[in-house]
Amino acid sequence: MAKLTMVKALNLALHQEMERDDDVLVLGEDVGVDGGVFRVTEGLRDKYGAERVMDTPLAESSIIGTAVGMAVYGLKPVCEIQFSGFSYLAFQQLESHAARMRWRSRGAYHVPLVLRTPYGAGVRALEHHSESREAYYAHTPGLKMVIPSGPRSARALLLSAIRDPDPVVFYEPKAIYRAFREEVPEEEETLPLGKAEVVREGSDLTLISYGAMLRPTLEAADVLQQEDGVQSEVIDLRTIAPLDYETFAASARKTGRVVIVNEAPRSFGPAAEITARLVEKAFWHLEAPVRRVTGYDVIVPFFAYEKTYLPDTGRIVHAARETLSVKS
Amino acid sequence: MPRETIELSHQIERLSILDEGGNLDKSLEPEMDDALLLRLHRTMLLGREFDERMLKLQRQGRLGTFAPIKGQEASQLGAVATLRASDWLVPAFRETAAQLWRGQSMESVLLAYGGFYQGNQVPEGVNALPVAIPVATQILHGAGIAYAIKLRGKDDVAMTFFGDGATSEGDFYEALNFAGVFQVPAVFVCQNNQWAISIPRAHQTAAKTLAQKALAAGIPGIQVDGNDVLAVYVAAREAVERARAGDGPTLIENVTYRLSVHTTADDPSVYRDEEEVAKWEKREPIPRFQKYLIDKGLLSEEDIASLEDEIKVEIREAVERAEKQMEELSSEALTMFDHIYAEMPPYLREQRDELARELEEKEAANG
Numbered sequence: 001m002a003k004l005t006m007v008k009a010l011n012l013a014l015h016q017e018m019e020r021d022d023d024v025l026v027l028g029e030d031v032g033v034d035g036g037v038f039r040v041t042e043g044l045r046d047k048y049g050a051e052r053v054m055d056t057p058l059a060e061s062s063i064i065g066t067a068v069g070m071a072v073y074g075l076k077p078v079c080e081i082q083f084s085g086f087s088y089l090a091f092q093q094l095e096s097h098a099a100r101m102r103w104r105s106r107g108a109y110h111v112p113l114v115l116r117t118p119y120g121a122g123v124r125a126l127e128h129h130s131e132s133r134e135a136y137y138a139h140t141p142g143l144k145m146v147i148p149s150g151p152r153s154a155r156a157l158l159l160s161a162i163r164d165p166d167p168v169v170f171y172e173p174k175a176i177y178r179a180f181r182e183e184v185p186e187e188e189e190t191l192p193l194g195k196a197e198v199v200r201e202g203s204d205l206t207l208i209s210y211g212a213m214l215r216p217t218l219e220a221a222d223v224l225q226q227e228d229g230v231q232s233e234v235i236d237l238r239t240i241a242p243l244d245y246e247t248f249a250a251s252a253r254k255t256g257r258v259v260i261v262n263e264a265p266r267s268f269g270p271a272a273e274i275t276a277r278l279v280e281k282a283f284w285h286l287e288a289p290v291r292r293v294t295g296y297d298v299i300v301p302f303f304a305y306e307k308t309y310l311p312d313t314g315r316i317v318h319a320a321r322e323t324l325s326v327k328s
Numbered sequence: 329m330p331r332e333t334i335e336l337s338h339q340i341e342r343l344s345i346l347d348e349g350g351n352l353d354k355s356l357e358p359e360m361d362d363a364l365l366l367r368l369h370r371t372m373l374l375g376r377e378f379d380e381r382m383l384k385l386q387r388q389g390r391l392g393t394f395a396p397i398k399g400q401e402a403s404q405l406g407a408v409a410t411l412r413a414s415d416w417l418v419p420a421f422r423e424t425a426a427q428l429w430r431g432q433s434m435e436s437v438l439l440a441y442g443g444f445y446q447g448n449q450v451p452e453g454v455n456a457l458p459v460a461i462p463v464a465t466q467i468l469h470g471a472g473i474a475y476a477i478k479l480r481g482k483d484d485v486a487m488t489f490f491g492d493g494a495t496s497e498g499d500f501y502e503a504l505n506f507a508g509v510f511q512v513p514a515v516f517v518c519q520n521n522q523w524a525i526s527i528p529r530a531h532q533t534a535a536k537t538l539a540q541k542a543l544a545a546g547i548p549g550i551q552v553d554g555n556d557v558l559a560v561y562v563a564a565r566e567a568v569e570r571a572r573a574g575d576g577p578t579l580i581e582n583v584t585y586r587l588s589v590h591t592t593a594d595d596p597s598v599y600r601d602e603e604e605v606a607k608w609e610k611r612e613p614i615p616r617f618q619k620y621l622i623d624k625g626l627l628s629e630e631d632i633a634s635l636e637d638e639i640k641v642e643i644r645e646a647v648e649r650a651e652k653q654m655e656e657l658s659s660e661a662l663t664m665f666d667h668i669y670a671e672m673p674p675y676l677r678e679q680r681d682e683l684a685r686e687l688e689e690k691e692a693a694n695g
Contacts, residue, residue: 025479051479052479054510056506056509057502057505057506057509059498059502059505059506061468061498061499061502062468062471062499062502062503062505062506064468065465065467065468065469065471065472065499065502065503066468066469066471066472066475066503066506067472068468068469068472069418069468069469069470069471069472069473069474069475069476069486070472070473070475070476070479071472072457072469072472072473073472073473073476073477073480074476075476075479089498092462092465092499093465093468096461096462096465097460097465097466097469101457102667102668102669102670103445103666103667103668104445104448104458105448105449105450105457105458105667106445106446106448106449106666106667107449107666107667108449108450108452109450109457110670141668142668142669144669164670165670166669166670194673242669242673242674242675242676243675245675246674
């Protein structure tokens with residue numbers, strides 16, 4: 001098994017799926033000759049040709065809008081929006097058409113497109129290059145919202161997203177594009193959408209996270225074990241919508257204490273929805289108020305302060321200790 | 329370096345074959361089968377009559393909001409008449425006659441405007457998208473379908489409709505631009521009906537024509553008398569043939585007029601003069617075409633009268649069937665949970681069950 005970065009793992013998924021399925025095509029800005037500004041689509045154009053690996057004009061609405069048409073016709077377009085901060089021009093196409101075509105046509109047409117886009121802070125980028133706006137998409141009925149947390153899950157989830165018959169927004173945590181490697185099997189591997197994963201078992205506390213925040217969350221679990229003797233159960237959501245609340249509700253019923261970690265702004269974000277689900281599904285088992293460790297409800301600052309903005313291991317440990325200190 | 333002039337080779341043609349009185353420019357008369365001419369005429373009448381019937385139904389509270397097509401029958405039918413079954417129609421929301429031409433039933437249109445999404449289901453084997461409401465957004469779908477057609481090596485065509493207001497939207501330009509870059513088999517039909525609700529054509533753009541917007545995308549554009557069904561047919565046929573031959577997209581501007589309201593929720597007396605409407609009524613498409621057909625010996629006044637009677641019966645029967653369906657479907661509210669995803673996620677099943685219980689309780693209380 002090769003040890004791959006997330007960029008290489010995503011690239012492997014695209015190569016394998018384009019090889020396997022003629023209906024799959026890749027389109028976006030600089031995805032062809034250049035291989036993508038992060039190199040996720042490297043080598044695809046040489047192998048599968050310019051017709052299936054399209055360097056499009058610089059127009060986000062056009063990328064998603066034409067992909068809706070292609071998908072209705074029977075293709076499986078995998079669109080790259082260069083940064084999630086530029087995806088809003090395509091929002092109309094997602095909300096008004098991609099998400100609704102199956103419903104509007106009463107099942108006559110469906111839109112199996114994937115919108116891949118790098119999101120999140122931590123790479124010392126310019127304005128508009130650091131946001132975490134998954135809630136916009138997760139809030140839209142008809143869309144799926146997937147966020148991998150490492151190379152192996154990125155590859156497996158991208159394959160599933162491409163094969164899924166419904167439109168999927170696939171957020172790639174660019175802060176960990178190359179931050180670490182994982183064993184990624186050469187042979188095909190998929191992961192079900194809409195299914196969270198317990199990545200570490202424990203009985204004292206539940207930590208719920210996803211995407212780039214999973215690593216600091218796991219580190220926090222280590223610290224809590226080493227310094228406090230606390231056994232944390234860590235859940236990687238993987239899919240934000242449709243949300244798998246059974247997995248984390250079951251964990252909360254077991255541990256009674258929950259800390260949710262997400263990079264997005266706190267208000268109306270995924271952690272808010274998770275909290276609501278916990279109230280509905282596990283209220284009588286909770287021994288302490290649910291805590292949220294999130295981005296603040298501010299614009300992501302320029303990079304001089306972005307590390308201060310982002311949730312980190314220390315902040316998660318602190319919140320966990322407060323949660324654990326509540327007497328049941 | 330000095331200033332230089334860049335020569336642009338493009339020019340915008342304007343095409344008109346039947347004048348306002350229905351007199352033919354013989355040199356431009358297209359070769360068309362009699363059967364096609366008569367089918368066009370019949371569908372124009374049907375479109376008009378159906379529109380008027382729907383307006384009455386709406387005023388009686390039996391239908392919701394819809395966008396009448398009155399005056400634009402030639403502009404849409406002349407264009408779709410050039411398509412074959414394997415081609416694609418991508419409508420906006422003022423193409424009812426074109427949808428009927430492509431095989432959608434009157435009942436389905438009535439259902440949709442009667443508040444039942446079931447009416448949106450495009451019949452099996454009909455290559456047409458359902459109505460698209462957000463202005464200009466569907467133009468990109470047409471471009472995308474055309475790209476897929478080309479990728480699959482087919483010689484089909486995707487024809488997309490939109491209004492003059494849509495040409496101010498980014499998606500309009502993005503679609504033309506994409507279609508030009510990839511030379512896809514797309515035909516973009518702008519029904520320039522002079523008004524985008526209350527905003528006149530002159531306030532959408534300072535450009536002399538809408539057709540010239542093709543030039544910026546590097547594709548051919550033509551302006552057509554949109555109330556002249558022969559001219560629309562000829563321009564569309566040229567565009568469709570070009571697309572089929574692999575020679576890329578075309579923008580057609582059909583200059584027409586919205587003789588009725590924007591939608592049934594609109595009152596045009598606030599923003600436009602009756603004089604202007606009266607002027608355009610003289611140019612309206614149906615009498616012009618009828619004169620041509622009569623001159624050609626294909627149609628008589630008696631034929632028209634009996635055709636109108638026949639159509640009225642057809643429409644009445646469709647309305648009856650649609651209203652019966654609406655009654656049957658009125659208790660099918662749980663279908664709102666269908667077709668959100670291919671597979672219903674657990675939380676949607678929960679919500680559907682929640683509503684089902686509520687409806688049962690209501691029924692028990694009423695029963």
